[in-house]
Amino acid sequence: xxxxxxxxxxxxxFIERNFNLARRYASWELIFVVWNVxxxxxxxxxxxxxxxxxxxxxxxxxxxxxxxAVLWNFLRxxxxxxxxxxxxxxxxxxxxxxxxxxxxxxxxxxxxCVYAIIYGFLRSGVVLVSAVLFFDLxxxxxxxxxxxxxxxxxxxxxxxxxxxxxxxxxxxPEKGARATDxxxxxxxxxxxxxxxxxxxxxxxxPLSTFSPGTYALRSIRTALLDNATIADVQGDxxxxxxxxxxxxxxxxxxxxxxEVYAKRTGRLKRSG
Amino acid sequence: MAIDFDAPAVRATDxxxxxxxxxxxxxxxxxxxxxxxRRRKEILAVDGVGFEVQRGEIFxxxxxxxxxxxxxxxxxxxxxxxxxxxxxxFGLHVERDAMRVKRCINRVSVDAAFFKKLSAWENLxxxxxxxxxxxxxxxRRARAILAEMGFGEDRVDQPxxxxxxxxxxxxxxxxxxxxxxxxxxxxxxxxxLDPVSKRQVQDYVMGIRERHEATVLLTTHDMDEAERVxxxxxxxxxxxxxxxxxxxxxxxRAGCVGGSLEDVFFKMTGMDLAHADLEDETEGDAS
Numbered sequence: 187x188x189x190x191x192x193x194x195x196x197x198x199x200f201i202e203r204n205f206n207l208a209r210r211y212a213s214w215e216l217i218f219v220v221w222n223v224x225x226x227x228x229x230x231x232x233x234x235x236x237x238x239x240x241x242x243x244x245x246x247x248x249x250x251x252x253x254x255a256v257l258w259n260f261l262r263x264x265x266x267x268x269x270x271x272x273x274x275x276x277x278x279x280x281x282x283x284x285x286x287x288x289x290x291x292x293x294x295x296x297x298x299c300v301y302a303i304i305y306g307f308l309r310s311g312v313v314l315v316s317a318v319l320f321f322d323l324x325x326x327x328x329x330x331x332x333x334x335x336x337x338x339x340x341x342x343x344x345x346x347x348x349x350x351x352x353x354x355x356x357x358x359p360e361k362g363a364r365a366t367d368x369x370x371x372x373x374x375x376x377x378x379x380x381x382x383x384x385x386x387x388x389x390x391x392p393l394s395t396f397s398p399g400t401y402a403l404r405s406i407r408t409a410l411l412d413n414a415t416i417a418d419v420q421g422d423x424x425x426x427x428x429x430x431x432x433x434x435x436x437x438x439x440x441x442x443x444x445e446v447y448a449k450r451t452g453r454l455k456r457s458g
Numbered sequence: 459m460a461i462d463f464d465a466p467a468v469r470a471t472d473x474x475x476x477x478x479x480x481x482x483x484x485x486x487x488x489x490x491x492x493x494x495x496r497r498r499k500e501i502l503a504v505d506g507v508g509f510e511v512q513r514g515e516i517f518x519x520x521x522x523x524x525x526x527x528x529x530x531x532x533x534x535x536x537x538x539x540x541x542x543x544x545x546x547x548f549g550l551h552v553e554r555d556a557m558r559v560k561r562c563i564n565r566v567s568v569d570a571a572f573f574k575k576l577s578a579w580e581n582l583x584x585x586x587x588x589x590x591x592x593x594x595x596x597x598r599r600a601r602a603i604l605a606e607m608g609f610g611e612d613r614v615d616q617p618x619x620x621x622x623x624x625x626x627x628x629x630x631x632x633x634x635x636x637x638x639x640x641x642x643x644x645x646x647x648x649x650x651l652d653p654v655s656k657r658q659v660q661d662y663v664m665g666i667r668e669r670h671e672a673t674v675l676l677t678t679h680d681m682d683e684a685e686r687v688x689x690x691x692x693x694x695x696x697x698x699x700x701x702x703x704x705x706x707x708x709x710x711r712a713g714c715v716g717g718s719l720e721d722v723f724f725k726m727t728g729m730d731l732a733h734a735d736l737e738d739e740t741e742g743d744a745s
Contacts, residue, residue: 195587286536
């Protein structure tokens, strides 16, 4: 029990450190949040254009796109904050210090994941509130309980994918971070963030079934636009749960394999 | 397996580590693809090294850049796995008992590895949490260590990037020591420091044994530093230990009584340190 408490305390190191870094880079954080807001509003305005003169269509199109933009912003932050755990430390030159500290990798990555969730909620919350005010959106038909349940469940899968993507900068200091971007963009393409996956070409559509983003977006949209209950989206929730239960341990295992490989080949040393 | 304080602080047996590096002299084969494919060759950074360091010793590993010093430190830090041989820290196997080894060591590297935007204290707080030191207690210990090295307390809340190289290195020493390691691995801790800072860090290292009951393994290419600080030294060249003993023993063995360690190095390798640096750097950065 004591060791569990010690590990939980150690995981705070990563949460505190990341918040300290965010504070020190406050002006950049502000720029990124403004960029996220502007990006979401731009996407929302496409909905205004598509809706034409019909206010109901406009509302539906804007909500569809804004939900996609905000949710993608959240899931993307989870993904990249975890994946950046290694890339950032490589850039700072602290990776060896962190990896030789007496902390289990599970504790290290759990701390990184908790920070990603808190940070993602805060930043995406600002984007959502901005969009609601800008487009004068009403969420009166939204079932926020269902949306939160879906979001929490989907987070597991995205954290798992983040752990897998964190392997790229571990293996290649020079190109790894870019590979993480490519991985994220592929998920964006197949998950139906700004469109229904039905518009994907026949040969690409089957891939959407492998992305947890597909199920997360579909059920959160149903919850926010059609007031769906948890029972209504239980099929997607089940898939997301199974996906999360598989992806987190799989991500940890892949990370472990990559860490052992990096230690065998001396790749922890190069700072990129 | 538990830590055994009766065992040597470090025991290395036949440690060998090679790295595959691009071979700039040979192409990847004939034909179109061969122009783009690069052959790789293996360089042995550490080659069959064996030694023991007793508890409480300050043991120096002396060698030019690229001689394998840092790889050796990385193996003992659990950051690199050896290809052959094994290393133990107080009876703990560095690969199999990695977590226990990590709990009883700490390391000061040549490049002070900090989050540069964070203050010295924020970096120390991060370290305290990683090593399970209560943050308040960590601050007290770090303050005492920094004061001994002449680090002004008013600088502790400044971003590390605003501190001089010497000050950063003092914070690195404090960060390593306030976790109470029983084995301190110091990888060229004074490289690049001005003479005053170098002296302060060296003085502090010499006092570590008494004040902190720690064993110190120090790598350096500064012969004067090795002579001044270390109880015993080994000379490493091309990944091999070519001599080991007290400074006086090495001088006697090389027939340089009254000379310097620089003379010993010259006698044993046939080259002076500057040339050895140059030669090793042209072989690629294997260490």
